[in-house]
Amino acid sequence: MTMLRIRNLGVRFGGVVALHGVSLDLNRGEILGLIGPNGAGKTTLFNCISGVIAPNEGTIHFEGRSLRFAPPHERARRGIARTFQNLQLWGSMTVLENLELPIDAIARRNTLSDALGLPFSHYAERAASERARAILHALGLGRYRDRLAADLPAGIQRRVELGRALAMRPKLVLLDEPAAGLDAGETEQLAKLLHKVRERFRVSMLLVDHDMSLVMRVCDYIYVLDFGKVLSRGEPPVVRNDQKVIAAYLGEPTPELVEASPTVPEPVITTTIPDAPQLPRTDAVEVAGETGTLLEVTGMAAGYAHLEVIRDIDLTVQAGEVVACIGANGAGKTTTLRAISGVIRPRAGRVTFGGHDITGARPEHIARLGLAHIPEGRGLFPRLSVEDTLRLAVDAAGKPERLEAAYDVFPRLKQRCRQAVGTLSGGEQQMVAMARAILTQPRLLMIDEMSQGLAPTIVCQLFQMIDVFRQQGTAVLLVEQFVESALAVADRAYIFEHGSIVHEAPAEELRRDRGLISGSYLGSAPDSTEAIEVAANGNGHHRVLDPELMEILSMRVPAEVKRALEERAEREGRSAGALALELLEEVNHTQ
């Protein structure tokens, strides 16, 4: 049965046509994939379905009812939940509160009774909290329960967003780039998780992602969008072999696509493109002659507020070298870059750059020494035009204004120079960030998650740029989730685990010895298969198979049993929901 029916949807922003004549059907219980290059209109479509923007034409029906006049919260109540590409957790609330909110927002609680703390509110509060705990436990997020959402690394926040969407007891979940910033191992787990979630929660999903391995594996059916129109649709094998799709979207076979094929992939290495664009020959000439250690970090520790995220970091970058930092999410890579570039203050250790001690120096001071940092999310000013952004960078660095240098490397930016950065596609924005960095003629360029949320063709081009930097004598320190591509371009790599460096080796060696990398990724990944079993139950969806479980979670058990459970939970320091689930599992086994 068709759950979501979209017909002839059209959206225009001023003169730009974002969506044109898009029709789409999603059946109950289906995982539908939505792919397309950056700027194809995928997120716009999501915004239309969740009611954030109103389409100019066309209709959307959900379970047979038109969504035309339903505001976003009404759609949420009808069962449409979503996650966001740029994370939208409520940062000043704890993770637990983030999950409690959708549970009781749906339940139409009364403000007055909340303020007075009447028994009704108290009861609902406990139920919401218990269910939220169960979901967190299920997703392996239990330990982050009382942390502020804003303090968590991006990968964890993405999982919390999924949990928050599930807390709403949705019928349809819209997932916007759930695998952004996840490495291969984590993506694999996500794929399993999504399947489990569908089975246990009976939810349908609409999935947007650039990671083809995830989309191809998880989805039952795929729509391909290009320039706001449906380019192609079909089951994964059909789409994968569709010449139109390959031409428009993928450009050429990329590591990600090859990985997505069912056979076990050989490590694929992207090689340098011979006619790579030439970087401006400015001060880089003298820099190119530089040798010796450029950056040296010894025994560095850093963190946020009262949390220590990284410790004992020893890291060096030679002049003109490309070094990759790899490791699972939350291993401390981003924090390391931040501490080096002065965004946060190292708590211990020493950082020297080009002979200067820059430990705890102000970021602008460090930048002037020739250390450029492109942060995760690119750190651009959305309302500034491309040209102004670049000009600002050279002004601040006190370098002569020669924007042509950047335009030579990224010709596309020349065409867009008057456009506001916020209106560019993701790939173009990354180009702006890189152009801005190279205009300051850095000796070391640190790039955090360059390929996040970008289509494979663009990622390939950007990696070629890094090779160009190396040829120009600029050292590069890279944090990257596409391990293959990163190792292909890097000379050396550091493997991060639990906030410290566990291994350092030439990239060549790591490419050969796959065990080293996969160990660091998979070994440290949460053992979520069991957790997932619990995951579905934790939500207590209306058609979950175990009615007893649902009952416990919605606190409809006799008071004595509940109290006994809670007491035991208190003693063992775990949530009552998790405990109940375990007990039930035991019962099932003995039977």
Add this chain to the structure above:
Amino acid sequence: MMPGHIVRFAIAIVAFAILARLPVGLDPAFQFDAALAVIWGFGILSLVLLTGYAGQVSLCQATFAGVAAYGAGMTVAGMHGGYLLGIIIGVLAATVLGVIVGLPALRLHGITLAIVTLGIALVFDKYVFQDHIFDWFTGGTGGWQVTQASLFGIPVDSSKHLLTAYDVMLALFCMVAVLMVNLHQSGAGRRFRAIRDSELAASTMGVNLARYKLLAFALSASIAGMGGSFYPLIAGSVSPQPFWVFTSLQLAAIGVLMGVRYVPAAALGGLFMAVVPDVLTRYGHGTFMNRFNYDISYDWFQLAVGVLLVLQLILLPDGVWGDIRAKALRAWDVVRMKPREEVRPA
């Protein structure tokens, strides 16, 4: 009732007991200041809800208080109603205005909303409180005179029973403060905070933005109105001067200074706003060491607030109360020898 509720209630009672004793035995001018402190305390409390919880900006909180003050004055002096009725009518009038001000907030954010609310404050100051068209509401040039009033049969007029009025107001203040903390910790409070952190996520997760933004404005206006409706009682008359635009700005500034996300900051702020200027005008002039004449009048207060605000934004970004609280909590952790939390990435 949850344990949290009982603790909060107990804290409120202790706070009431302490604060109620403060002005006892002081000269009447200081007793008036204490009562005024509660009124401005209500004003800042209303900002804690609106700005601290729901993230909305308003620069017309004193206007809400003013409307309530005139509403109460009109009921008591103009229509010879009881003072309880005056409070009710005053609060209702403020709430209605709050909803009206909240309507543009459904579309506006940040600086534009600030300017709109500032405009409303200006319009009310010039064309309602000071205009003869609204004499029926403002009582004309002289304003309403409230000389005799009683609540529940207890005389509470300004001349002889100022402290009784103070106690009544303080009790109400403590009650509202407890309700606000309860709200913050409960579902409705979470929805307000969700709107502050990300409206986009809040709406797509089932929070009715229009409803909760209007509710925030209505509640905030009624809290400011509660304070305002007592003004005729303690001052004996109503005049436009205390409720002009600058008071609204001052409420916002002192609210931020003290920590706009925290309820106790409202008490601190109210005290600061009522007592400091009075002390300055009274003792702020004289001769220092028999040689240097100085005169630190009320004007200096405005300057001091500005300077303090700048200092606070640099040194105590979460407000005076917020940062003191954070430091105290950390000190408490040290005392209990609680180990420093370490992140264990997944």
